[in-house]
Amino acid sequence: MASPRRAFLRTLAAAATTVALVATAGCGGGAEAAEQTKELRYQGSVGQVTLPELAADLGYLGDVELTWIGNVTGGPQDIQATATGQSDVGGAFNGAIVKLAAANAPITAVVSYYGSDKDTFQGYYVLDGSPIRGPRDLIGKKVGMNTLGAHAEAVLKTWLAKGGLTPAEIRQVELVALPPVNAEQSLRQKQIDVAVLGGVIRDKAVASGGVRTIFTDYELLGAFSAGTYVFRDDFIRKNPDTVRAFVHGVGKAIEWARTQPRETVVARLESIISKRGRNEDTSLVKLWKSSGVAGKGGVISDQEFATWIDWLAAEGEIKGARPKPGDIYTNEFNPFATGGGAA
Incomplete structure (x- = not known):
């Protein structure tokens, strides 16, 4: 059941859509105040192709256009930029979204975009x-x-706690923030003892040899969607059709990549990188295997937020009442949630 906040958001979104339609019908489309933006500002990732970029290239975003404003190396920075209005849409690990939402940031998660499975972890x-x-x-x-x-x-x-370490012992493990493209090199130069490697960056390191895993998130937690794209609530209220087009397009891109031969997807990703002209290496996307998204078309489940709400609460990072998953995300804009989405 949707939370009161989500229900209120749906009502406002429906009202905004109705106002736009009435204004267009009554004024021949000249009511600029009711028009919804068709531009989405976003941040990308060096040498990689995001699902919105893939969706745009496949023509799945309709008349919605993406405007690249730069690259980002971490999800928390990406969604913080969205929350503060520097970008229109951003994506992050669901736990980071929980923390931002618990701090009363007016954001809502709308579609999953990455996760872990047997191929991508x-x-x-x-x-x-x-x-x-x-x-x-x-x-x-x-x-x-x-x-x-x-x-x-x-x-x-989570792995350390399951392995019997106390909170005091866990605090003795030193965490170092590194750009993903530098993690392998730092490990090989022994500047760090362990490197967290994912996706094509991990595959590239493994192909070079000399490294081994101590564990993976897939081994620990099984297949799951791990991160979602968020919009500000005021943006959703003003531009519900644009959000719906984005979510539908990303969902279709997820399913396109899931059902195409791997070689077809890789060729498309290479083409996108070449066309955008950012002087990037295409070696990473050559190793692409899957998005890792669990739900069809990026549909979000309660458990994908509940897991991290519980963990953050146990860590003492959520003060006061725990937010409910339904307070943080919505599938209202995703036609795959009701069995549609292919068209």
Whole structure:
């Protein structure tokens, strides 16, 4: 059942759509105040193609246009930019979204965009000769990850706690923030003891040899969607059709990539990188395997937020009442949630 906040948001979105339609019908489309934006400002990732970029290239966003405003290395920074109005849409690990929502940031998650499965996951890697084998071996060691307070940290601390470490012992594991493209090099130069590597960056490191996993998030938690795209609530109220077009387009891109031969997807990703002209290497996307998204078309489930609400509460990072998953996300704009979405 939807929360009162989500129900209120749906009512406002429906009202905004109705006002736009009435204004268009009554004024020949000249009522500028009721017009919804067709531009979405977003941040990308070096050498990689985001699902919205893929959706745009496939023609799945309709008349909605993406405007790239730069690159970002971590989800918390991406959704913070969205919450403060520097961008229109951003994506992050669901736990980071919970923390921002618990701080009363007016944002709503609308569609999943990454996750872990048997082909695509985040692994915790050491050099072949490392003595690190289990949780207790990490005490006093350095672990490099793309950003702190997000997916990699949450999964690591969950693994350490399950391995019997006390909170005091877990605090002795030093976390180091590193851009994903630098993590492998830092591990090989022994600047860190463990590197968190995911997706094509992980595959590239494994292909080069000399590293091994101590565990993966897929081994720990099974297949799950881990991150979602968010919009500000005021943006949703003013532009419900634009949000719906974005969510539908991303959902279709997820399913397109899921059902196409891997070679077809890789060729498309390479083409997108070449066309956008940002002087990037295409070696990472050559190793693409899957988005890792669990739900069809990026549909979000309660458990994908409940897991991290519980973990953050146990860590003492949520003060007061715990938010409910339904307070943080909505599938209202995703036609895949009701069995549609293919068209």
